[in-house]
Amino acid sequence: MAAATTTTITNNEPRSTDIKSSALELIGNTPLIALDRIWPGPGRILAKCEFLNPGGSIKDRSAYSMIKYAKQEGKLAEGAPIIEVTSGNQGCGIALVAALMNHPCTLTMSAGNSPQRAEMMRGFGANCELVPQVEGKPGNVTLRDVEKALERAEGIIAQTPNIFYVEQFSNPNNCRAHEETTGPEIYRQTGGRIDAFIATLGTAGSFVGISRYLKRQNPNIRCVIVEPEGAEVIAGKEVTKPLHLLQGSGYGKVPELFDYNVMDEAMSVTDEEALKYKNLLGVKEGLYVGFTSGANIASAVKLLESGKLGPDPWIVTLLNDSGLKYSELHK
Numbered sequence: 022m023a024a025a026t027t028t029t030i031t032n033n034e035p036r037s038t039d040i041k042s043s044a045l046e047l048i049g050n051t052p053l054i055a056l057d058r059i060w061p062g063p064g065r066i067l068a069k070c071e072f073l074n075p076g077g078s079i080k081d082r083s084a085y086s087m088i089k090y091a092k093q094e095g096k097l098a099e100g101a102p103i104i105e106v107t108s109g110n111q112g113c114g115i116a117l118v119a120a121l122m123n124h125p126c127t128l129t130m131s132a133g134n135s136p137q138r139a140e141m142m143r144g145f146g147a148n149c150e151l152v153p154q155v156e157g158k159p160g161n162v163t164l165r166d167v168e169k170a171l172e173r174a175e176g177i178i179a180q181t182p183n184i185f186y187v188e189q190f191s192n193p194n195n196c197r198a199h200e201e202t203t204g205p206e207i208y209r210q211t212g213g214r215i216d217a218f219i220a221t222l223g224t225a226g227s228f229v230g231i232s233r234y235l236k237r238q239n240p241n242i243r244c245v246i247v248e249p250e251g252a253e254v255i256a257g258k259e260v261t262k263p264l265h266l267l268q269g270s271g272y273g274k275v276p277e278l279f280d281y282n283v284m285d286e287a288m289s290v291t292d293e294e295a296l297k298y299k300n301l302l303g304v305k306e307g308l309y310v311g312f313t314s315g316a317n318i319a320s321a322v323k324l325l326e327s328g329k330l331g332p333d334p335w336i337v338t339l340l341n342d343s344g345l346k347y348s349e350l351h352k
């Protein structure tokens with residue numbers, strides 16, 4: 022055993038420290054990792070580790086942005102209650118930010134989303150109301166299920182004066198989070214070398230915000246969206262399969278925040294492809310993530326295989342949340 026060493030502080034000279042003042046400072050600045058084991062080249066898949074945010078997903082960024090700017094814009098009074106409809110990840114982010122900014126918080130969520138999400142929201146002190154499914158089944162949440170959670174929230178809003186309704190699907194501060202943080206981080210981390218950016222969409226906040234920033238730096242960066250096969254509404258197709266594994270994305274409706282001006286291409290992904298790459302991320306890369314992350318990597322591989330990006334392209338994508346947010350029932 023090595024001998025213990027003791028450091029004696031003999032004076033009061035200022036020392037540099039590296040201490041975060043709260044969990045809010047843990048949001049963002051996530052690492053970008055090369056998935057060289059899944060895709061050894063030519064070309065590279067670079068993935069932003071959003072599951073490392075303190076609420077376990079990319080949605081911490083939009084939560085912080087929407088609450089911070091609501092306070093600045095005078096829409097959220099000191100100590101006033103907050104409410105949101107969520108598939109879980111946005112709710113975890115909002116519950117975390119609300120706890121740190123001293124706001125009581127209610128989240129309504131379809132019971133078809135995984136129970137881990139409700140547990141996490143409650144762990145941050147929020148009231149999470151689970152709304153029974155009307156169409157899907159556990160792990161497959163449809164637009165009608167989400168609409169039920171929305172109705173429940175509207176009932177609460179009607180009875181609660183001063184309540185701030187976050188409205189992630191139409192709140193411009195959702196996209197702004199990514200235009201101000203995720204996009205610039207990606208550009209800096211790659212030294213500006215990006216041939217394509219590819220992502221699934223829920224509200225479209227992350228895709229639109231990141232793409233807007235990247236295209237301002239370089240309009241030639243190819244921005245590609247991914248939709249579940251059978252629910253490819255942005256690609257202009259009829260919804261034939263509303264049930265899919267990509268919880269938090271692919272709601273079968275063009276999101277209000279979506280902006281066709283920043284999209285170059287739409288791709289689709291099957292449940293089997295998403296699951297295959299979700300599993301490969303764990304086994305080959307040591308990254309235990311959720312289904313939309315698997316969908317993103319499956320699509321990045323297809324894009325590289327297509328050869329349309331030229332020689333040795335770099336594709337950036339997102340690992341949106343942790344695999345711990347899903348239960349066995351939902352696989």
Ligand SMILES: Cc1ncc(COP(=O)(O)O)c(C=O)c1O
Pocket residue numbers: 078080108110111221222223224225226227228268269270311313314341342
């Ligand atoms: C797991 C997961 N992936 C992707 C997304 C899509 O993010 P956005 O709402 O920014 O489009 C979400 C949104 O909730 C999500 O929960």
